[in-house]
Amino acid sequence: MTEPDTPLLSFNKITKRYGDKPALDDFSLELLPGMVVGLLGHNGAGKSTLMRAAMGILDIELGELKTLGESPAELSSSAKSRIGYVPQQPVGYEGFTVAQALSLHSSFYSDWDKELESQWLVRFGLDSKARVQQLSIGQRQSLALIMAMAYRPKLLLLDEPVASLDPISRQAFMSDLFELALESGSGVLFSTHITSDLERVASHVALIRQGKLVLMRELDLLREQIRLLHFSEGAERHQLPEGLTVLAQNRYSILVDGYQGQAISDAQIETVNLERLYMEMNRGEMNL
Numbered sequence: 001m002t003e004p005d006t007p008l009l010s011f012n013k014i015t016k017r018y019g020d021k022p023a024l025d026d027f028s029l030e031l032l033p034g035m036v037v038g039l040l041g042h043n044g045a046g047k048s049t050l051m052r053a054a055m056g057i058l059d060i061e062l063g064e065l066k067t068l069g070e071s072p073a074e075l076s077s078s079a080k081s082r083i084g085y086v087p088q089q090p091v092g093y094e095g096f097t098v099a100q101a102l103s104l105h106s107s108f109y110s111d112w113d114k115e116l117e118s119q120w121l122v123r124f125g126l127d128s129k130a131r132v133q134q135l136s137i138g139q140r141q142s143l144a145l146i147m148a149m150a151y152r153p154k155l156l157l158l159d160e161p162v163a164s165l166d167p168i169s170r171q172a173f174m175s176d177l178f179e180l181a182l183e184s185g186s187g188v189l190f191s192t193h194i195t196s197d198l199e200r201v202a203s204h205v206a207l208i209r210q211g212k213l214v215l216m217r218e219l220d221l222l223r224e225q226i227r228l229l230h231f232s233e234g235a236e237r238h239q240l241p242e243g244l245t246v247l248a249q250n251r252y253s254i255l256v257d258g259y260q261g262q263a264i265s266d267a268q269i270e271t272v273n274l275e276r277l278y279m280e281m282n283r284g285e286m287n288l
């Protein structure tokens with residue numbers, strides 16, 4: 001059993017290079033039971049690399065990585081049976097019907113919840129007689145999600161799990177995801193480009209840029225502590241009050257962390273949602 005405050009996943013100063021280009025660069029992050037961490041980052045930021053390293057699918061060069069307290073390269077079968085992983089492009093079970101695929105897959109897991117499987121088949125509108133190779137991309141993704149979650153894993157790693165789902169399936173799945181984590185003390189790490197999904201279900205957000213973790217925070221704290229300060233053209237910029245850290249800035253605005261109601265001379269203070277935060281933090285990179 002994993003103790004409540006033992007990390008389900010622990011990245012400690014991880015570096016992974018492809019050639020001489022780092023895909024993960026001195027990356028540290030801990031996932032504790034009950035946390036639902038949404039990973040946000042551009043294409044190529046390192047999100048899939050992170051999950052594949054956690055699964056032991058690829059090796060890392062530097063740092064220490066533990067998945068359910070074990071080295072990912074040598075995961076025990078007991079640990080494997082407590083991890084659910086949905087890669088970006090789930091594959092497999094061609095030639096099987098949905099029912100056959102689920103029957104084979106479930107045989108690997110003693111905690112498989114048949115009722116949960118049936119509920120999700122209905123919820124996702126999946127026909128158990130359909131052939132896997134004839135499923136649409138979204139339907140395959142739904143099947144992969146059932147396969148990764150119906151045994152209520154302790155650790156769930158989901159690489160853009162809902163990108164191909166329609167909005168109704170997406171909403172249903174995301175709320176289930178949150179409930180599962182809360183009910184069973186599981187931890188979830190999921191990557192997404194849909195900030196509104198993340199805001200709805202995640203407890204924490206992790207921003208990754210060029211393989212580095214640039215911000216990891218509880219969502220509620222993020223809403224409280226981050227502000228966008230606007231200065232009018234020609235306004236004199238006084239020194240920022242103590243306790244504020246600059247996350248990003250351009251000619252007329254500064255994105256700051258550590259806001260606690262401080263008065264800031266000549267600035268208009270704006271709260272930001274996650275999408276805005278993400279855009280502001282990546283302005284330079286996107287040439288906005």
Ligand SMILES: Nc1ncnc2c1ncn2[C@@H]1O[C@H](COP(=O)(O)OP(=O)(O)OP(=O)(O)O)[C@@H](O)[C@H]1O
Pocket residue numbers: 018022023041042043044045046047048049050088
């Ligand atoms: N097998 C590989 N060989 C060489 N470079 C790779 C390989 N896999 C990934 N990379 C590179 O590593 C970096 C991180 O890729 P990764 O797939 O982790 O990004 P990502 O954040 O998941 O992107 P996306 O949002 O597009 O899925 C990218 O620059 C990518 O080109």
